[in-house]
Amino acid sequence: MTIKPAITADELVTLDELSKVTKIPKKTWSNWIAAGKSPLRPLKIVGHVRFRGADVLGLIRGEVSIPPKRGRGRPTKAEQIARQRSEQAAAERIEKTVIGTLHP
Structure with a gap:
């Protein structure tokens, strides 16, 4: 079993890796990307979605x-x-307050 090192700032992260790291399902990320509501700007490289590390x-x-x-x-x-x-x-409360202040 190989252990993958932590994400570095200069690598590109796949959708699968992103969903594992954030514990947010891949489908949710896909929906956010399709709706333009993803908190991260996706990079689309030859039909593949990647994110900046x-x-x-x-x-x-x-x-x-x-x-x-x-x-x-x-x-x-x-x-x-x-x-x-x-x-x-x-x-009604506002009306009672206003009437009460006008007619003490």
């Missing part, structure tokens, strides 16, 4: 951030109703 090291050190998870799209009806009720309650 310096960029990967920056990601590991925390100098580059991973995109946050997005919401799942449109809120459910229950979430919409809860938000409306919350906004109405806040508006």
